[in-house]
Amino acid sequence: MENVLDILLWYKKNFRELPWRSTQDPYKIWLSEIILQQTQVVQGLSYFDKFVVKYPEIKNLASASEEEILKMWQGLGYYTRARNLHKTARIISDEYQGIFPDNYMILSKLPGIGDYTASAILSFAFGKPYPVLDGNVFRLISRLYDIHLPVNEAKNRQVFKNVLDELIVGTVPSEFNNAIMELGALVCRPENPRCKECPVSMHCLALKNGTVDMLPVKLKKNKPSIRHFNYFYIRENNHFYLVKREDKDIWKNLYQLPLIESDSQIDEKSMPQLLASSWAVGCDYSLKRQSQARHLLSHQTILATFWELHSKDVPDFVNETYKRVNLKNYTKYPVPVLIQNFLLSL
DNA sequence: AAGACGGGGGC
DNA sequence: GCCCCAGTCTT
Numbered sequence: 001m002e003n004v005l006d007i008l009l010w011y012k013k014n015f016r017e018l019p020w021r022s023t024q025d026p027y028k029i030w031l032s033e034i035i036l037q038q039t040q041v042v043q044g045l046s047y048f049d050k051f052v053v054k055y056p057e058i059k060n061l062a063s064a065s066e067e068e069i070l071k072m073w074q075g076l077g078y079y080t081r082a083r084n085l086h087k088t089a090r091i092i093s094d095e096y097q098g099i100f101p102d103n104y105m106i107l108s109k110l111p112g113i114g115d116y117t118a119s120a121i122l123s124f125a126f127g128k129p130y131p132v133l134d135g136n137v138f139r140l141i142s143r144l145y146d147i148h149l150p151v152n153e154a155k156n157r158q159v160f161k162n163v164l165d166e167l168i169v170g171t172v173p174s175e176f177n178n179a180i181m182e183l184g185a186l187v188c189r190p191e192n193p194r195c196k197e198c199p200v201s202m203h204c205l206a207l208k209n210g211t212v213d214m215l216p217v218k219l220k221k222n223k224p225s226i227r228h229f230n231y232f233y234i235r236e237n238n239h240f241y242l243v244k245r246e247d248k249d250i251w252k253n254l255y256q257l258p259l260i261e262s263d264s265q266i267d268e269k270s271m272p273q274l275l276a277s278s279w280a281v282g283c284d285y286s287l288k289r290q291s292q293a294r295h296l297l298s299h300q301t302i303l304a305t306f307w308e309l310h311s312k313d314v315p316d317f318v319n320e321t322y323k324r325v326n327l328k329n330y331t332k333y334p335v336p337v338l339i340q341n342f343l344l345s346l
Numbered sequence: 347a348a349g350a351c352g353g354g355g356g357c
Numbered sequence: 358g359c360c361c362c363a364g365t366c367t368t
Contacts, residue, residue, distance in 0.1 A: 032363085038352085039353085039364095040361085040362050043362085077351080077353040078365090079351080081351095111366090112366090117364075120363070135363075155347085192356095249350095250350085250352075251352085295353095296353085298353080299350060299352090336353095
């Protein structure tokens with residue numbers, strides 16, 4: 001297609017210099033792709049650099065602890081990515097002698113590697129003609145061909161794949177994939193697309209039909225639910241307590257202050273009852289409501305209240321799941337941004 | 347097929 | 358306030 005040549009030419013003149021673009025090391029390609037899942041380049045950049053310095057090869061990642069990797073990942077979100085990064089590093093080190101497989105079926109079975117990431121690794125590291133289909137590409141193809149199928153419906157995926165499978169023929173796969181994503185990110189943007197700068201605007205059916213603003217079509221998502229978190233900053237002799245989140249829930253395997261979740265906001269008068277019924281608190285303590293915070297996630301709104309609980313000795317409800325940490329020395333624990341912000345505000 | 351899963355940035 | 362981002366996994 002004449003489309004493709006124009007896009008490739010545009011890319012060669014306008015691409016951003018990014019660290020993962022100057023390597024074909026499958027390890028670094030993989031690492032960058034995991035970091036960039038649902039994450040903008042500017043947000044992931046510093047994390048990539050940090051990880052490459054600390055873990056230059058996959059074996060370094062494999063021999064690290066999950067907790068250390070979560071700490072490195074702190075603030076980036078979607079922590080399943082970090083846990084899967086660790087799992088896959090160990091699998092490749094243990095079962096593949098540290099050599100990345102160059103096979104779609106094998107790659108896409110590894111934890112955290114789906115269709116997009118497998119295709120990215122195969123094209124960028126091994127030069128194989130697997131087109132990537134990410135948010136940028138969905139948008140670009142939707143507009144270029146004026147396709148009004150919802151992009152977040154699984155059954156429509158193949159329609160876009162078919163288009164890409166034709167377009168990628170005869171190109172250098174890595175250049176093709178970089179080019180379509182870059183064009184989507186820099187020119188064919190969600191809002192205020194820069195059609196005047198677009199190398200294929202003369203072929204763009206959405207532009208011709210005046211439907212650019214309606215595309216891509218997306219099924220709307222549910223509005224976030226609200227949760228009430230009561231966090232306890234339990235002070236005792238220059239220490240406080242952290243607890244690991246083990247549940248299948250947000251922030252799995254990160255640490256937080258001891259938590260009582262409630263159905264509604266709890267005021268200062270009723271909190272002692274809740275403490276008694278939740279943790280059977282019997283010892284002497286003093287309680288003060290410290291601060292409140294609203295923490296927005298894509299699917300939940302957390303309304304957090306921080307309570308300061310002072311006790312002269314170790315409180316009687318503290319058990320072995322509580323990590324007693326020094327006021328000055330908690331920074332090795334991975335914590336959600338919500339907790340990090342609170343601790344930094346002290 | 348639909349939800350769950352974070353956090354930051356743009357407007 | 359709403360939408361988006363180099364998606365994947367579980368139900």
